[in-house]
Amino acid sequence: MGAAEVLIPAVFFGTVFGIFYLYISARNKERLALIDKGADASIFYGKDRKVTPVWKVIVINLALLLMGIGVGIFIAAILNYNLGVDEEVAYPGTIFFMAGLGLFLGYYFTKKLNSDA
Secondary structure (H helix, E strand, C coil): CCHHHHHHHHHHHHHHHHHHHHHHHHHHHHHHHHHHHCCCHHHHCCCCCCCCCHHHHHHHHHHHHHHHHHHHHHHHHHHHHHCCCCHHHHHHHHHHHHHHHHHHHHHHHHHHHHHHC
């Protein structure tokens, strides 16, 4: 077992742990600062502000990402078999392009969903 086989998972889990730790500690410090100043945490959430549930945003973006990947594979197959584009170029290029297009559309759909909510 080489060093890379041990190091890569350790770095991955360390990064995930570090992100969560920073998020939680920053949130805690922010709340403590609010308590020190005597402010209420409701200043961040007004009554007129409508927030879209996170699960809807995740579902929309994930669905559009997967549809983009599927359409990318389909277009790559057409490019490869009908137009003779190299397989090594057609598949990664169209998959990444269509996945990016799906995420871009997901951004606009989420923006529209937030404005409608």
